[in-house]
Amino acid sequence: DVKVTQSSRYLVKRTGEKVFLECVQDMDHENMFWYRQDPGLGLRLIYFSYDVKMKEKGDIPEGYSVSREKKERFSLILESASTNQTSMYLCASSLLFGRETQYFGPGTRLLVL
Amino acid sequence: EDKVVQSPLSLVVHEGDTVTLNCSYEVTNFRSLLWYKQEKKAPTFLFMLTSSGIEKKSGRLSSILDKKELFSILNITATQTGDSAVYLCAVAPTSGSRLTFGEGTQLTVNP
Numbered sequence: 692d693v694k695v696t697q698s699s700r701y702l703v704k705r706t707g708e709k710v711f712l713e714c715v716q717d718m719d720h721e722n723m724f725w726y727r728q729d730p731g732l733g734l735r736l737i738y739f740s741y742d743v744k745m746k747e748k749g750d751i752p753e754g755y756s757v758s759r760e761k762k763e764r765f766s767l768i769l770e771s772a773s774t775n776q777t778s779m780y781l782c783a784s785s786l787l788f789g790r791e792t793q794y795f796g797p798g799t800r801l802l803v804l
Numbered sequence: 805e806d807k808v809v810q811s812p813l814s815l816v817v818h819e820g821d822t823v824t825l826n827c828s829y830e831v832t833n834f835r836s837l838l839w840y841k842q843e844k845k846a847p848t849f850l851f852m853l854t855s856s857g858i859e860k861k862s863g864r865l866s867s868i869l870d871k872k873e874l875f876s877i878l879n880i881t882a883t884q885t886g887d888s889a890v891y892l893c894a895v896a897p898t899s900g901s902r903l904t905f906g907e908g909t910q911l912t913v914n915p
Binding site: 695704711722724726732733736739741749767773781785787790792793794796797798 | 836838840843846847848849852884892894897901903904905906907908
């Protein structure tokens with residue numbers, strides 16, 4: 692079974708703090724994704740990566756950056772957290788070509804005060 | 805811009821009822837449509853549909869795609885309280901690996 696893990700289930704941070712969310716997958720998937728999920732807005736793609744050191748912006752990249760130094764690990768960084776970044780953050784992974792099924796981690800619920 | 809619309813947004817039923825969840829989409833160069841179930845954690849994959857008119861079935865859940873009318877339905881028969889979840893629909897284009905998700909349908913099954 693594919694396993695996607697996220698570093699924290701719950702986080703509370705203060706406005707202006709730098710926040711790191713980490714995601715690790717154990718199935719050698721090329722693609723990794725970061726979404727945020729908000730009531731009434733569904734899942735929105737922040738960034739994704741199709742290879743080590745490669746990244747592409749999703750639909751809402753503003754205020755976020757990402758890092759992929761190893762194939763199994765994809766980090767989401769909030770350089771200076773703001774209250775409007777309070778959300779559920781979901782990481783997912785998938786194979787590269789023609790395999791669109793994504794496997795999700797358990798999510799990190801982030802509260803920015 | 806790709807778009808996925810799910811309806812209803814929320815639904816409350818009693819155990820034993822049958823429910824139908826709807827997903828309509830607009831996508832450039834459609835490849836597949838996926839259904840996920842999300843309880844209080846990670847979305848878990850249910851079905852992937854690529855061809856019109858072919859029903860996919862897993863236990864009490866089934867789904868079908870209509871590529872002409874650009875929609876899919878997810879049916880759940882004899883609902884149980886364990887079916888309570890958010891059901892997400894997503895579409896994949898032919899190029900790239902991105903999925904576009906709908907808002908989800910919150911299903912609540914009461915005993």
